Amino acid sequence: MSQSVCCAASPQPLPKEEATAIETELLRDYRFGQQQLIEIWGQACAVAITKAYPLSSLTKKQPTVLVICGPEQNGSIGLVCARHLRMFEYEPTIYHPKRSTQSLHQDFTVQCEKMDIPFLSYLPTEVQLINDAYNLVIDAMLGLEADSANIKEPYSGILVTLKQIKLSIVSVDVPSGWDVEEPSQDGIHPDVLISLTAPKKCAMSFSGKHFLAGRFLPYDIQKKYELNLPDYPGTDCLTEL
Template identity: 65%
Template sequence: MSSASGPGREPLRYLSKAEAEAIEKELLEDYRFGRQQLIEIRGHACAVAVSKAFPLPSLPRKQPTVLVVCGAAQIGAVGLVCARHLRTFGYEPTIFYPKRSLEPLYRDFTTQCEKMDIPFLSYLPTEVQLINAAYNAVVDAVLGADAEPAEPYAAILATLAHVRIPIVSLDVPSGWDAEAGGSGGISPDVLVSLTAPKRCARRFRGRQHFVAGRFVPYDVQKKFELNAPEYPGTECVVALGGPRRQ
């Protein structure tokens, strides 16, 4: 497993919410990345991370099923793209998207999933139903850095907090403060930090932590002193050397 730092390397930078927003602004305005482009890059990287955390040959279930729970904000769109790529990787994703965004961009991502025959649930299964439905994992793309869970998300998080199947949180575990972290609530087994880890990732105690930020231009990495990990070969994500304990 690759490490965040090694001999002669500075420690990996953990971003404040303001720093993450500043990087996003620079990518959009100075480097002319499009929102659709960034969502696509990140959603693909998240699917790659899921495939590394739960390789197809190792899954205990006969069917490689994954439930992707999406919120209405941008992280939900990342979840939709993640589900689409999981389908192309040979998984069987199902999506729960209770409050669909009316933004044309997000609607396009929804249409892509529908056209690929990815099922959309009309309700979130209970804890028992989630287990009995033989899902191998749940992808948490509900809130991201939005820390205040209004309905219907508060009830969703209450259910996810008690499930006994692995949860993969995208960027910031839903319900956590992006800087302070969270107490109680969701305890993901896997965290996929987008662009760079947020400060809350220092409190992550799960099984695997991936960073998906290889696409970030070198000058942006240098300006914000990201001290990015080394990505092996052509990989778009890298697994850090275990959860932080400090």
């Protein structure tokens, strides 16, 4: 089928190799900074969460959100997301068991600490997650760079817990535990997926609420990789697919 059909039809899913190549081009050729990209993605994730779970729709007494962050870029996106959620009057709590040694990632941690966002030293049990009145969990653990066939502690244990809880889960870009190239059969089942830049191949059969955060992407890159991205409404930084 021709790639020239209406761009609102459906985005072209990205294999991991092309997703990595696009990010490299953004950093090297278009002179985006890594901190800049993480900030764009993290803010867009927070906006997507406000659309999927408006404050008025939350049933708990407090708009509490548990953000689980990994050690690499996806975790930093989660930190930025938590900071913006705080500005949007949600009450994020962060679990960040393995922090990066890179100063860039440490900066995002400090920003959250300076905004008095609490950090947990352990992951609550399934019962505690519900009884502690969290409204939802944000999965910002592993992302594009992870090897789904070789997930180590503490993340393998966290995934076991996330499979058992009844709370809503929002995954950033690639649900943790999924192979980026194909949907997971036995991984977690998020209710919301926020794809960054363009949907990855694993998102092809995702049936929950699906947002795309990639309005910043230069037109030449969209054309080069035949992404077939949808139109964004008004001045929004994301769109629902």
